Amino acid sequence: MNAIASPSTMASRLSGTGTANALELRGVSKFFGALAAMQDITLTVKPGERRAVLGSNGAGKTTLFNCITGDFLPTSGVVRMFGEDVTKFPPHDRIRRGLRRTYQISLLFGGLTVIDNVYLACRGVSRNRFSLIRPGRSDALMHSAADLIDAVHLGEVRDTLVSALSYGQQRQLEIALALAGAPRFILFDEPAAGLSPAERGDLIEILNNLPGHMGYIIIEHDMDVALRVSESVSMMHNGRIFKEGKPEEIEADPEVQELYLGGGFTHG
Amino acid sequence: MAVTEDVTSGPINDRQQHWWSGLSLSSIPAPYWFVGVLMILLPVLVGPFMLFQVFGWALILGMIALSLMFLGGYGGMVSLVQMSVAACAAYMLAIFGDSAITQISLGWPWWIAIPIALIIATGFGTLSGALAVRTEGIYTIMITLAIASAFFYFTRQNYVLFNGFSGFNGVKPPQLFGVDWRQPIPFYYLTLFWAAVAYLSVLYVSRAPFGLALQGVRDNARRMEALGYNVTAHRIAAFVFASFIAAVAGILLVWLNGQVSPGTAGIGPAIDVLIIAVIGGLSRPVGPFIGAVIYVLLRTFALDFMVSIGLSGERFQLLVGLVFLAIVFWSPDGILGLWERWRNRMNATDKLTGEAHNKDGGSGP
């Protein structure tokens, strides 16, 4: 994972992190018409913290991500990133501050090759987004793009069109796009959904190998995966977070067990 | 879009040593050599009328349609304001430079008047783009159409600056290096040069990070935001680039016609530019030029043709319309689409654009 944590970028990230929370949501709600997709969410995530968000279908997990990234503006509430109020920021400004995300349903550039997809991601968080100079062999971003591709085990399909990749490979690529540049905090939206057991193993390995300062929130239906990659868990239901705790506590919680065994969770 | 994927996927995975290596002479495929040499030798092959009125005009219209193609094909934004941008440059040159309307024209030297005209027209196009890019699809078309018609009516009603209905005549290119640039052969080479510059720069930009990102915005604006791109800024920047090309074409247009009037900026011409781009094909920058040649040939000879088969000559627009209909009907991606499907069967690789033609050449998402 050298591509993800070169020493220089790590230093700049660490100095920027300070003592502020990576993420802080205060009373964030999101209504779609009369539907409360997310209600009065208050959430604090420390730098480097790895948290799982669990909840049934339609609980509001993806909506939570969309409000954090700015894909949706929340109906009310405040979102702070690394101490800065970003509630009204457009997504690209949050991304440039170190936030990254993956999508539950892959949003890739099917008409481009794998390397071009990752190159676009690297370019997006660098300067010179408007550059008119074509990248050459010595292009640093091209190097980091190639390294990222290796890091998610897609080296063999580097020059393949994304539309020709298998589902699992597209999910890996989703992750590579989120690791571009120098992420400080990543939102993974059900990265394991639809993966084979072997691919799940790869995913868990990739997540566990991320540099320690790189925090994330992972939405995961599969308890086993969630518990192996996170140190804290938030349970969502009907647009609210109703329980937070360590993975063991959550697993042992009778209320959670009832919801879980009572069919509240569907494996996605 | 299968067609544009070819354009973007080539250069980066080639991992070129130098940015210019894709343009080295040995890599230019035969058809480009052929067309290039043909265009250069054209003055010995055709007469001054064909050179000036047909090919000169076609190259200029091709440039304006190219600016539309850049926005539409790479940016997914259909702009009907490109003809107005060209007309704006033409007007500004007439106002700041020389014309027969001496009470308005300032008569400044060409090396001041041309840059001013280019800057104002590019600014006008950029502003239109800034208004249009916050919308999508049909709304972009409607906003640019509204701006185009507003510009048309403004030029027609404003006498102080635009000299109203009659506009400006007597606008001539400067006598530079002892050449009268309005003579067919010099003018042809002048337009050919600028058309080639415009064509190559679009080709080049489409594969530079800026162009690649623009195509990313076209295919998936939301993801591009989530990768750190300011989608709005990228779209506006595309308008800057496209408007500049249209503005250069506008300067050449006013020299070709010797005049500019509200008719230059009318809704008819604005839509003709769209038709040209669609006839030729929006997938590659050569399309607009193909479309422009067909359009100009039709405009020039349809009348004679109609009369010769015993129809009223005034109905030449009908023929233009029918040809447009036929092309769109048989090939939604224009002449280029027909050509590409034929080439696919030949299984050739195009080295200049880095395109492999053995892929599916169809259109659609």
Ligand SMILES: Nc1ncnc2c1ncn2[C@@H]1O[C@H](COP(=O)(O)OP(=O)(O)OP(=O)(O)O)[C@@H](O)[C@H]1O
């Ligand atoms: N753009 C939208 N417009 C209207 N309603 C929406 C929109 N996005 C989400 N919703 C609704 O908000 C609620 C929460 O949706 P969300 O996608 O956040 O759920 P989720 O927890 O991610 O579910 P899943 O596990 O199925 O992904 C659902 O009822 C959904 O229908």
Ligand SMILES: [Mg+2]
């Ligand atoms: Mg979801």
